[in-house]
Amino acid sequence: MRMAGRSAPATDKATDKAAADRAKAAADRAKAAKSRKIESVAAPERLVVAKPPARPDYPRYRVDPGKPIRTADIDPDESEGYQGKADVTEQLALHRNRIGDLQTRLYAEHDRALLIVLQAMDTGGKDGTIKGVFRGVNPQGCQVYSFKVPSADELAHDFLWRYHNRAPQAGMITIFNRSHYEDVLIVRVKNLVPEEEWRQRYASINEFERMLTINDITVIKFFLHISRDEQKRRLESRLANPDKRWKFSSGDLGERLLWDDYMAAFEEAINTCSTDHAPWYLVPANKKWYRNLVIARTIADTMEAMNPQYPPAEEGLEKITVPD
Numbered sequence: 001m002r003m004a005g006r007s008a009p010a011t012d013k014a015t016d017k018a019a020a021d022r023a024k025a026a027a028d029r030a031k032a033a034k035s036r037k038i039e040s041v042a043a044p045e046r047l048v049v050a051k052p053p054a055r056p057d058y059p060r061y062r063v064d065p066g067k068p069i070r071t072a073d074i075d076p077d078e079s080e081g082y083q084g085k086a087d088v089t090e091q092l093a094l095h096r097n098r099i100g101d102l103q104t105r106l107y108a109e110h111d112r113a114l115l116i117v118l119q120a121m122d123t124g125g126k127d128g129t130i131k132g133v134f135r136g137v138n139p140q141g142c143q144v145y146s147f148k149v150p151s152a153d154e155l156a157h158d159f160l161w162r163y164h165n166r167a168p169q170a171g172m173i174t175i176f177n178r179s180h181y182e183d184v185l186i187v188r189v190k191n192l193v194p195e196e197e198w199r200q201r202y203a204s205i206n207e208f209e210r211m212l213t214i215n216d217i218t219v220i221k222f223f224l225h226i227s228r229d230e231q232k233r234r235l236e237s238r239l240a241n242p243d244k245r246w247k248f249s250s251g252d253l254g255e256r257l258l259w260d261d262y263m264a265a266f267e268e269a270i271n272t273c274s275t276d277h278a279p280w281y282l283v284p285a286n287k288k289w290y291r292n293l294v295i296a297r298t299i300a301d302t303m304e305a306m307n308p309q310y311p312p313a314e315e316g317l318e319k320i321t322v323p324d
């Protein structure tokens, strides 16, 4: 605090200057945010055209609004011509490094955020994706939430409450391992609420995601598409391997019997909620290494298009010497 009638001590001046610098940086960021087009937040990957693969059009596997897909039309074994894991090792490492570098910038920028939604049938590979794609990301800038059966407290709120509560803050990457889509998937398939209630949730989800987008959170969603046969193989392998048995839940067998109902629910959720502001990607996921490649590439491209920037350094740093 300044004393009346006396000139300010040097330390006060330095503090005032730092505060002014911070205020200016915040104003600059607010200005940049205002001038940012909504598309660059909502679908930044559309801006990435540097090296698009020749066929099909980049980005692969995005579900375009108004062009409904059927899961049966997408081959879960697809792998773009790659034969095996060794073919993609180098590329996967490259995309992981890109994500790591861009995440550092996003965290430093402390302005925007990225929300990644992962959905799949049991054994679909959500956990493996998180492990395989986010290696190399600073844990401080990344949060994973795994949503299970809602608690009594969560059920006493509106269905979006627990998800909104965990939406990313500025600078963060947040991964939803299962998400608000459960409320139109298992809830629909198992008749956990009446149809008139879950049916109106598609519109609520679209509005919710739009609201996040308007608040500078880029939202991308991945459905890991495995075949019914592949699920059988993975469940059998969990049973056969003592180290994997902990992952086996006999409840998964009940869900498996409802496979067709789940596919219908996934199709409607994806077709109704793949929007310009929050696209769905339907990723062939029978081959784990290809799944990881596609997801890492899509996230890296999305973040590159977001183009996060380091905040401006304080002025006059070049004159500073660090005291002994």
Ligand code: ATP
Pocket (backbone or CB within 6 Å): 122, 126, 127, 147, 148, 149, 150, 177, 178, 179, 182, 183, 186, 187, 192, 249
């Ligand atoms: P995962 O199956 O995701 O790998 P897990 O096996 O460790 O996780 P589970 O107990 O199977 O843990 O938790 C997920 C279960 O919770 C799934 O059956 C899922 O459908 C269910 N669930 C998630 N969200 C909801 C919801 N909103 N309403 C009802 N059930 C839900």
Ligand code: MG
Pocket (backbone or CB within 6 Å): 122, 249, 252
């Ligand atoms: Mg499970």
